Amino acid sequence: MIRRLLEVLGPEHARPVRRMLVALVTGAVLQGIAFALLVPVLEALFGSDPDEVWPWLWTLVAVAVLYCAVYYWSLLAGFEAGAGLARSLRQRIGDRVAELPLGWFAPERVGQLGQLTTKSVMDIMGVPAHLLRPLVTSFVTPATVTVLMYLFDWRLALAATLTVPVIVLVYRWSTALSRQADRERTAARAVTGGRVVEFAQLQPVLRVFGRGEARSGARLGEALRTQREASRRVLVTGVPGLIGFSLVIQAAFTAVLLTGTYLALHGGLDAAKLLALLVLAVRFTEPIAETAILGSTLGTARSALAQVADLLAQPTLPAPVSPRVPEGNRVEFEDVTFGYDDGRPVLSGVSLTLAEGTMTALVGPSGSGKTTVSKLVPRFWDVDGGAVRVGGVDVREIDPEVLMSRVSAVFQDVYLFEGTIADNIRVGRPTATDAEVREAARLARVEEIVHRLPDGWDARVGEGGALLSGGERQRVSIARAILKNAPIVLLDEATASLDPENEQAVQDALSALTAGRTLLVIAHRLRTVAAADQILFLDEGRIVERGTHDELVTADGRYASFWARRSRARDWSLAGQNS
Template identity: 80%
Template sequence: MIRQLLKVVGPEHGRPVRRMLAALAVGAVLQGIAFALLVPVLQALFGSDPDSVWPWIWVLLGVSFLYCVAYYDSLRTGFQAGATLSRSLHHRIGDQVATLPLGWFAPERVGQLGQLATKSVMDIMGVPAHLLRPLVTSYLTPATVVALMYVFDWRLALAATLTVPVIVLVYRWSAGLTRKADEARTAAHAVTGGRVVEFAQLQPVLRVFGRSGPSAGTRGLDDALHTQYETSRRVLVTGVPGLISFALVVQAAFSVILVSGTYLALDGSLDVAKLLAILVLAARFTEPIAETAVLGSTLRTARSALDRVSALLEEPALPRPDDPRVPDGNGVEFENVAFSYDGTPVLCGVSLTMSEGTMTALVGPSGSGKTTVSKLIPRFWDVDAGVVRVGGVDVRDIDPEVLMSRISVVFQDVYLFEGTILDNIRVGRPTASDAEVREVARLARVEEIVHRLPDGWDTKVGEGGALLSGGERQRVSIARAILKDAPIVLLDEATASLDPENEQAVQEALSVLTAGRTLLVIAHRLQTVAAADQILLLDEGKIAEHGTHDQLVAADGRYAAFWTERNRAKRWSLAGRHS
């Protein structure tokens, strides 16, 4: 675990941890020496010349003083190591996250990342603060005690040595009993936490449907709580036999030394004073070992946290080109592109060309691969086969920062950061002045929102923009896209689920954003689709039809059926019931 801890911290931040380990090792050895010095002290006290104990007393005091110095140094470096761990782990996690493909950030991954950056980091911080000391002591102090026992009586030292393999085997067996159950319990706790948050978020829906009482829990939450209870009970049931067995074998080790010493004393080959002193030493041999049983669950929790952080740090980063190329223009091209999610094919042999300054509309049924096409252009993922080019260059050969600087994306689901509206718009170009930010806000009709808010431009938008409506968040998102001023714009259902007033405002903002740019639109609005320079109809991951609106309607194929259905839906109305 110590080796894994140093690996997670990284070589540049491992110095405080190594210093603490050195102080702990010195302290553990000095503690073992101090215990061993009890043998000559007790032997002198019970011998014929008690005054001969003083030299040993002074040596014992000197070793004890050195142990106190090492103990103090280990405490001080332990706090430094804990602070270093917190800082370095968050930096390493942040640096690693910044290199991962954007497609890695699925909703479930974001939740796991949040837990990893909080609870897992806290669990790891507890290693130098609370776990390394007993862990190092449980190994080095008994080893020092046994080594020094050979100085006083090799036979009892040998008896102690022979018990060590048995203790190690039983410890590993007892740890193995609860390892799987512990992992299941940790996973169950994570699921339950997510279900509790989900239950809180669902309160408006539950109350609207009359489920506001104490029994109005969701099925998922009930199942998660039951699973958590069962896994916790399983940890208890499987762990108790191991704990009892380990405690028994540690006591048995002391009994072996006691019986061996008694036999030697009765045989006359070992005097009683030395026997009593060595038995005190043997007790100090078993005590640190017994403490490891108490730490078992905590150690497994820390190891599990280390495993999760290690797994994140080992996630393959988005490959960067060794010799990056600069795109020549802003056209987009797909050539025989194939892509799959976890082995499930999504796109198969897709080829298309989006000429610079033109508008391309993607239409098709849900799950046909429209959003995937839009996410392969900014390289959220790398394709399984084929090539995606921007400006005639494979996106894998373009520096990621250069590629992203050329692309603005406006998705249906908008996330705003905690802060003011100005802060969120400035994300598009952090170096922009307040005047530039307010100008794009005017173009995106965000000013209308600001004038209605109590604190104007300084109004906080809340976590994820919760204090704004969906249409207002969309306008802020478009404003920051305008501020970025990228030559390629990707719109994924940007006006879906908006009320007519917000839709009109967003459409006017989009007209400013998309003017003269290479534009890819995923939309169902008839006006938007019909105005495109080319329309691609995707079905089952393939381009089923391709052409202009007039060409596709005249072809009387799938697009024509789509168009007819949309026109019919547009004329739908709710008829009132007459009595």
């Protein structure tokens, strides 16, 4: 477990823990030496000349004083390690999460990440605070005692040594019993965390649709029952191992006791030395027995370390060895194939070109791969086949920071950070001046929101932007993209939540971005689609039609049918009877 902890922390964060380990090992060795010195002390006291005890007693006092000094040093090292552990773990987890491809973030990861950064980190913090000392002592002190026991009577020392393999085997058996059950409990907790988040987020919908509340409540209840059953299995499987380990420790001491008694009766071992060696045998078994008491806590910490290690081991997108700089902002897909981890193909043989200074509209039925195309440009995933190029360079050969600096994106699902409207717009370019932030806000019609709110620019948006409407969040997101002023702009249903008046205003603002830029728009609004320089119609992961609006309507194919349906839907209205 100690090796796993050091691996999880990484070399740059593991130094305080290493210092603590050195202090603990030194203290445990000194403790073992102090225990061993009890043998000559007791032997002298019960021998024919008690005055012989003084040299041994002073040596014992010196070792005890040195042990106290090392113990104090280990406490300071422990405080230092504990203080930085949570910060180091969360920093490593955050860094890894930021490097993971977007495809890793499935919905069930919400509960897992929440548990990982809270409970799992707290469980790991308990390792240097409460577990390392007894863990190191339970191994190092008995080992020191056993080695020194050979100086006094090799036969009794050999008896103690022979019990070690049995103790190790039973310890491995006891931990293996509960390990699988503990993994099931951890997984159940992650699912329950996700269900709680889901239940809270869907309250507006659940309260409108009573049946939905019952169904979601049932899902949460089932997750809670699964977690309760998993916790019960940990207890049921862990208790036999705990009892078995305690029994084998007592059996080890009994074996040493019987050996000593036999040697005292038939082997010439005097009573004084026997008494002293039996005291030493107690010191041999006592630290090991403490690990049985800590068994459950050790298992929990080991499971938490395994979860963090698994996250840190998740593969990231490989960085280019010799990064190349794109020449221009032309975007090209060459025979691109792509599928998610579930094996479902999404894109098959997609080839397209987005010329600089033009707008390309992606249209097609739901699930045809439009959003996937937009997310492959900034390399949220790597393609399975073919290539995606920006400025003539494969995105896999471009430094990620350089690539992302060239792309602004507004996706369907808008997330705003806790803070003010200005803070959220400034995310697009943190170095922007206040005047630049307000100009981007003006272009996206965010100023109207600011003037309406009592606190103006200092108005808080709430977690995830909960205090704003969907359309208002979308406008803040568009202002963020405008402020970034990147040469490639990706808009995925960017105006879907806007009313006609604000949609027109935002469209005018976005049109200003097309000059000298590459604009990719996923939209169903007819005016947006018709204004595109190029329209690509996707169906089942393939581009089945391409051209301008007039060309595709004249061709009377899939796009023409799409346009006709949308045109009819635009004229729909709800008719009611006056009451």
